[in-house]
Amino acid sequence: MKKLMTGNEAIARGAYEAGCLVAAAYPGTPSTEILENVSTYKEIYSEWSTNEKVALEVAAGASIAGARSLAAMKHVGLNVAADPLFTIAYEGVNGGLVIITADEPGMHSSQNEQDNRLFAPHAKVALMEPSDAQECKDYIKEAFRISEEYDTPVLFKVTTRICHSKSAVELGEREEVGIKEYTKNPKKYIMVPAHSKIKHIEMEKERIPRLQEFSNTTELNKIEWNDRKIGIITAGASYLHAKEVFGDSVSYLKVGFSWPLPDKKFKEFAQGVDKVYIIEENEPYMEQYIKAMGILCTGKEIFSVCGEMSPQIIREAILGEKVEEGYSLEVVAPSRPPALCAGCPHRGIFYAMSKYKNKIHVTSDIGCYTLGAMEPLNIGDTVICMGAGISAGIGFDKVNQMAERNRKVFGIVGDSTFFHSGMTGLVDAVYNKSNMVTVILDNRITAMTGHQENPGTGKSISGIESPQIDLVGLVKAIGVKEENIRVIDPYDMDANKEAVKAAMDATEPFVIVTKQPCALIKDVQKRRANLYCQVNQEVCRKCKTCLKIGCPAISMKDGVVSMDTAMCNGCQVCLQVCPFHAIEAFGEEVK
Amino acid sequence: MTKSMLLVGVGGQGTILVSKILSEGLLEEGYDVKMAEIHGMAQRGGSVTTQIRFGDKVYSPTINKGEADVLVSFEKIEALRYVPMMKKGATLIVNEEEIWPLPVLAGLEDYPQGVMEEINNKLESVVSVNARAIAEELGEPRSANIVMLGLMVKALGIDSIDWISKIKKFLPEKVHEVNIKAFEKGISL
Numbered sequence: 001m002k003k004l005m006t007g008n009e010a011i012a013r014g015a016y017e018a019g020c021l022v023a024a025a026y027p028g029t030p031s032t033e034i035l036e037n038v039s040t041y042k043e044i045y046s047e048w049s050t051n052e053k054v055a056l057e058v059a060a061g062a063s064i065a066g067a068r069s070l071a072a073m074k075h076v077g078l079n080v081a082a083d084p085l086f087t088i089a090y091e092g093v094n095g096g097l098v099i100i101t102a103d104e105p106g107m108h109s110s111q112n113e114q115d116n117r118l119f120a121p122h123a124k125v126a127l128m129e130p131s132d133a134q135e136c137k138d139y140i141k142e143a144f145r146i147s148e149e150y151d152t153p154v155l156f157k158v159t160t161r162i163c164h165s166k167s168a169v170e171l172g173e174r175e176e177v178g179i180k181e182y183t184k185n186p187k188k189y190i191m192v193p194a195h196s197k198i199k200h201i202e203m204e205k206e207r208i209p210r211l212q213e214f215s216n217t218t219e220l221n222k223i224e225w226n227d228r229k230i231g232i233i234t235a236g237a238s239y240l241h242a243k244e245v246f247g248d249s250v251s252y253l254k255v256g257f258s259w260p261l262p263d264k265k266f267k268e269f270a271q272g273v274d275k276v277y278i279i280e281e282n283e284p285y286m287e288q289y290i291k292a293m294g295i296l297c298t299g300k301e302i303f304s305v306c307g308e309m310s311p312q313i314i315r316e317a318i319l320g321e322k323v324e325e326g327y328s329l330e331v332v333a334p335s336r337p338p339a340l341c342a343g344c345p346h347r348g349i350f351y352a353m354s355k356y357k358n359k360i361h362v363t364s365d366i367g368c369y370t371l372g373a374m375e376p377l378n379i380g381d382t383v384i385c386m387g388a389g390i391s392a393g394i395g396f397d398k399v400n401q402m403a404e405r406n407r408k409v410f411g412i413v414g415d416s417t418f419f420h421s422g423m424t425g426l427v428d429a430v431y432n433k434s435n436m437v438t439v440i441l442d443n444r445i446t447a448m449t450g451h452q453e454n455p456g457t458g459k460s461i462s463g464i465e466s467p468q469i470d471l472v473g474l475v476k477a478i479g480v481k482e483e484n485i486r487v488i489d490p491y492d493m494d495a496n497k498e499a500v501k502a503a504m505d506a507t508e509p510f511v512i513v514t515k516q517p518c519a520l521i522k523d524v525q526k527r528r529a530n531l532y533c534q535v536n537q538e539v540c541r542k543c544k545t546c547l548k549i550g551c552p553a554i555s556m557k558d559g560v561v562s563m564d565t566a567m568c569n570g571c572q573v574c575l576q577v578c579p580f581h582a583i584e585a586f587g588e589e590v591k
Numbered sequence: 592m593t594k595s596m597l598l599v600g601v602g603g604q605g606t607i608l609v610s611k612i613l614s615e616g617l618l619e620e621g622y623d624v625k626m627a628e629i630h631g632m633a634q635r636g637g638s639v640t641t642q643i644r645f646g647d648k649v650y651s652p653t654i655n656k657g658e659a660d661v662l663v664s665f666e667k668i669e670a671l672r673y674v675p676m677m678k679k680g681a682t683l684i685v686n687e688e689e690i691w692p693l694p695v696l697a698g699l700e701d702y703p704q705g706v707m708e709e710i711n712n713k714l715e716s717v718v719s720v721n722a723r724a725i726a727e728e729l730g731e732p733r734s735a736n737i738v739m740l741g742l743m744v745k746a747l748g749i750d751s752i753d754w755i756s757k758i759k760k761f762l763p764e765k766v767h768e769v770n771i772k773a774f775e776k777g778i779s780l
Contacts, residue, residue: 002618004611004614004615004618004624004626108629132625160629161627161652161653164627164628164629165625165626165627165628165652166611166614166624166625166626166627167623167624167625167626167649167652168618168623168624237651237652240650240651240652241650241651241653243650243651244650244651308653310651310653310655311651311653311655312655312656312658323655323656323657324657324678324679325657326656326657326674326675326676326677326678326679327674327675327677327679327713327714328674328675328713329671329674329675329709329710329713330709331671331703331704331705331706331709332671332703333668333669333671333672333703334668334692334694334695334700334701334702334703335692335694335700336601336636336637336638336668336669336672336692336693337637337692337693337694338602338636338637339636339637339692339693341636374693375694375697375699376697376699544698547696547697547698548697550693550697551696552636552691552693552696554696555691555695555696556696556698
């Protein structure tokens with residue numbers, strides 16, 4: 001049976017068919033749907049882990065205990081998981097271990113576009129790169145087999161265009177491979193220097209040469225001989241783009257198993273064609289290797305390392321064909337940046353903070369609250385990575401003091417991000433006597449990636465009830481004094497103001513926890529469906545104060561402030577900021 | 592011959608659902624189909640685009656500038672934004688609904704005037720409707736996307752496919768009737 005599937009769905013299906021038993025992940029675009037789909041197969045234990053390092057360690061432990069296991073993450077997640085990656089590579093596996101990295105060339109929803117293929121030679125783990133959904137499914141099954149046969153974790157690289165593109169996939173049956181026996185083996189599974197030294201040599205002398213041999217013989221690295229004037233070496237989605245441009249008019253070496261790279265096949269292919277092009281997204285990963293072999297080829301001389309590959313880019317670079325000009329219009333469309341939703345619980349506290357805009361610096365973090373940095377709220381000086389909202393704030397604050405800037409530093413972090421890697425920053429802030437303020441926006445969900453459960457929500461990935469981690473209790477346990485903690489409802493502007501003022505005056509680590517669920521959670525939407533605000537035009541003086549909160553439900557149309565009452569969820573932040581009491585609330589909560 | 596169709600809109604308008612229905616129908620009809628979506632932060636009011644390519648054999652899911660055979664825009668200024676993706680002579684199907692982006696709402700930028708005039712002046716083949724108004728008349732504003740589906744099916748000449756069963760498959764039962772009406776309305780325009 002053929003079914004249209006995204007790459008992510010196909011990866012999940014492949015794991016199911018391969019007899020995978022344990023899967024762990026932290027959500028992140030474009031990888032999120034992998035685990036969401038895996039969790040629909042009841043045969044597999046799945047979990048949202050606290051972060052990617054935890055996810056990989058869960059999967060590694062499960063592998064050593066004997067089960068086929070996988071961990072999935074977005075590209076930057078592998079940075080977090082790099083620590084276990086580099087050492088599990090030495091230890092190898094018992095049950096097959098596959099680590100999926102979903103890279104984002106073009107950065108549709110990411111802070112950088114690192115090319116995670118480079119992790120493979122660095123960590124010395126096998127690497128595979130499918131091109132479409134069918135290959136995602138087939139390769140995952142092969143990845144588990146390779147992992148077990150060569151006693152290595154397999155890094156499995158996909159990209160946004162593969163994760164989120166649908167194409168036809170032939171479904172198969174699940175093969176129950178069961179759980180392998182676990183035998184205590186300290187030399188393999190306890191990495192202390194004496195064991196690691198032996199393991200490293202073993203890898204170099206045995207495993208890697210075997211993998212190299214496999215790379216040169218496997219059909220995953222496939223030569224398609226056609227006309228021999230042009231030969232293209234390519235991998236992943238770039239293969240599809242190249243095929244789109246050249247069809248069967250040139251020869252291809254499609255690399256599906258890309259570490260170790262197939263040196264003999266490269267040589268054979270290059271000798272068989274007149275001119276070699278390397279078409280790969282982002283870094284010249286294959287190109288540098290091939291050039292180091294002394295093979296003449298063209299790659300990044302004509303292709304950029306930045307952004308996504310496309311048929312058009314290939315057509316222009318190799319064939320010199322300019323795109324035929326389409327239509328050009330004179331009327332320009334205004335930008336449409338993503339924005340905090342109507343009723344977003346982050347808005348109130350941000351507005352209260354914006355009143356101190358020349359007295360604060362804000363180190364923000366990865367999540368919906370990153371959008372607070374946009375006009376008109378303008379809350380955010382920095383965004384680096386998960387958890388840096390707190391830790392970067394510590395350093396920023398120290399320097400502000402040295403420079404006598406007399407500005408308070410506010411670090412912003414969400415509930416899921418706090419569990420992910422914010423907690424360690426807060427421990428550091430307390431331990432090292434930082435003056436910074438930490439604002440934990442607890443909206444009871446991992447919102448930005450599309451509403452995943454997390455340790456604070458009381459539910460597991462499968463929707464089963466789980467213990468709810470007490471966020472405020474945790475803050476207290478870390479050592480923030482009771483009098484320096486404010487737990488507030490961010491829809492209450494008086495509470496927001498009081499909390500920000502108290503934070504401004506604080507001389508010790510200070511924490512504000514806002515508690516209000518994301519406005520897009522289904523139950524919240526149902527409960528608040530009949531609530532809305534409306535502008536009383538007779539009272540409104542058009543002062544535009546309400547526009548400064550950046551709510552998409554409020555606009556100035558034809559000189560009149562109007563409210564999209566269908567979009568409004570009645571949070572009443574606008575009502576509270578209006579200096580003339582011109583906004584009124586209507587409706588009742590649905591019980 | 593591969594056809595490239597680009598669907599653009601704003602998060603929450605149901606463009607991805609329409610793309611799924613279309614892709615599945617085309618696959619069943621025997622076409623090779625590739626569909627790609629970009630929806631990273633779309634739920635937060637950003638632009639959403641999906642690309643559908645179908646034909647005997649389709650490799651790349653990506654549609655380049657100047658390549659779309661059909662551009663379907665679920666919002667007026669999104670049409671403006673993506674017109675350069677169209678091939679000369681390609682068809683634009685546009686929902687004349689206005690959804691103001693935040694910079695416009697906040698008074699930092701203006702929603703442009705004369706969008707439809709500009710489009711009608713420059714492009715040869717434009718189908719424009721107010722799908723939202725049609726859907727509201729049918730009693731379910733959220734079925735505007737299915738009105739658009741009807742228009743697309745007609746424009747592409749793929750009305751022999753059993754779209755009704757696809758609509759039923761992807762939508763909850765209680766909204767089947769209104770969406771079938773929306774589809775039939777769209778195809779009749």
